[in-house]
Amino acid sequence: MSEEYKIKLKNVTKEYDLYRTKSEKLKSFFNLTKHDNVPHFWSLKGVSLTIYKGESVGIIGVNGSGKSTMSNIISGIIPQTTGFVDVRGDTSIVAISAGLKRSLTGLENIRLKGLMQGMSFAEIDAVRDDIIEFADIGDFIDQPVKDYSSGMRSRLGFAIAVHINPDILIIDEALSVGDDTFYQKCLDKIEQFKKEGKTILFVSHSLKQVEMLCDRTAWIHFGDLRMLGDTEEVVNAYRQFSADFKKKSAKGRSDYQKEKKQLQLNFDINAYEQQVAKETQEKEGIAEHEAKKTTHNLFYGEVLPSKMTTASKWLILAALFVMLFFAFVTVSGHSVTKSISDPSVLLHPVYPKTSGEGQIFK
Numbered sequence: 541m542s543e544e545y546k547i548k549l550k551n552v553t554k555e556y557d558l559y560r561t562k563s564e565k566l567k568s569f570f571n572l573t574k575h576d577n578v579p580h581f582w583s584l585k586g587v588s589l590t591i592y593k594g595e596s597v598g599i600i601g602v603n604g605s606g607k608s609t610m611s612n613i614i615s616g617i618i619p620q621t622t623g624f625v626d627v628r629g630d631t632s633i634v635a636i637s638a639g640l641k642r643s644l645t646g647l648e649n650i651r652l653k654g655l656m657q658g659m660s661f662a663e664i665d666a667v668r669d670d671i672i673e674f675a676d677i678g679d680f681i682d683q684p685v686k687d688y689s690s691g692m693r694s695r696l697g698f699a700i701a702v703h704i705n706p707d708i709l710i711i712d713e714a715l716s717v718g719d720d721t722f723y724q725k726c727l728d729k730i731e732q733f734k735k736e737g738k739t740i741l742f743v744s745h746s747l748k749q750v751e752m753l754c755d756r757t758a759w760i761h762f763g764d765l766r767m768l769g770d771t772e773e774v775v776n777a778y779r780q781f782s783a784d785f786k787k788k789s790a791k792g793r794s795d796y797q798k799e800k801k802q803l804q805l806n807f808d809i810n811a812y813e814q815q816v817a818k819e820t821q822e823k824e825g826i827a828e829h830e831a832k833k834t835t836h837n838l839f840y841g842e843v844l845p846s847k848m849t850t851a852s853k854w855l856i857l858a859a860l861f862v863m864l865f866f867a868f869v870t871v872s873g874h875s876v877t878k879s880i881s882d883p884s885v886l887l888h889p890v891y892p893k894t895s896g897e898g899q900i901f902k
């Protein structure tokens with residue numbers, strides 16, 4: 541196995557603001573409401589891992605633990621809130637929920653995905669028939685994807701993803717849909733990918749599939765990376781956890797989940813940053829201020845601000861004002877020059893008014 545890494549995550553977090561109303565969301569976007577008024581949920585609480593070229597790595601964990609959040613960050617579908625993400629190569633994700641545009645036909649989706657992957661029309665045409673054959677959806681290829689069954693969608697999604705030649709293939713629960721023949725075809729394709737030295741990320745609840753396909757496995761647990769190592773070791777530990785969890789009473793299970801979710805709600809990003817800075821200082825033997833600076837860069841260096849800056853807020857307000865002004869000018873019937881020199885004319889339109897019965901008053 542090569543030591544060249546394909547994916548590196550360092551202290552990656554993902555925060556979701558749990559807005560209660562649409563207006564709360566809008567206000568927050570314009571920074572008009574205090575961020576602290578909205579509950580936050582930390583789907584990832586600082587995940588670090590490195591995945592090397594040619595590895596196939598399983599991602600396991602209970603429902604809602606953050607597996608899809610992580611695979612979506614790696615594939616670039618969503619941004620991280622803080623932390624360092626480096627993905628070297630083209631990724632292609634197959635997920636039940638992601639990828640295909642429902643209003644487009646199967647063929648149009650093939651073209652769209654190919655173009656998004658940077659392929660030329662000739663390259664797309666060269667793999668088009670293979671995709672259609674692999675997906676085995678016959679004449680449906682010219683129908684809009686919204687008319688497909690979930691199995692057909694999943695087959696087409698998988699077929700496209702494996703034929704557009706990605707360096708990194710991310711499969712998120714996509715093998716759970718489909719019949720045995722298709723499942724076997726997918727396994728063969730994944731094996732072929734492995735032989736070609738491609739990197740595979742395999743998110744699954746099927747521990748058997750993970751054992752069969754993955755060299756290493758990451759166990760994500762309520763937003764944390766609980767374990768990363770040889771598949772056998774990690775899967776066994778996870779099986780033990782599941783067995784112990786099942787032995788708990790219904791109340792015991794519910795209390796455990798509530799406690800873990802509460803930790804995700806209470807997660808303090810500033811305290812986490814301080815903790816990482818302290819660890820960096822101790823590990824690298826550097827001055828405190830230097831460790832703080834390095835950590836701050838690591839956390840926020842490549843993250844785009846999620847809220848608007850003051851300058852962009854003013855810019856949007858100015859644009860709105862200009863649009864409103866021109867709307868008034870158009871409705872009033874006055875010239876732009878006259879409206880600028882004497883804006884009060886906007887209150888006296890030159891157009892004839894009509895009464896409710898459609899009668900025109902001069």
Ligand SMILES: Nc1ncnc2c1ncn2[C@@H]1O[C@H](COP(=O)(O)OP(=O)(O)OP(=O)(O)O)[C@@H](O)[C@H]1O
Pocket residue numbers: 556557558581583601602603604605606607608609610
């Ligand atoms: N857009 C969102 N807004 C708010 N919370 C979200 C959002 N997307 C995901 N979450 C929450 O983040 C947590 C992790 O979700 P994620 O889908 O990553 O989990 P998962 O491990 O893939 O789960 P599953 O095995 O059920 O697919 C969940 O608690 C989920 O409710």
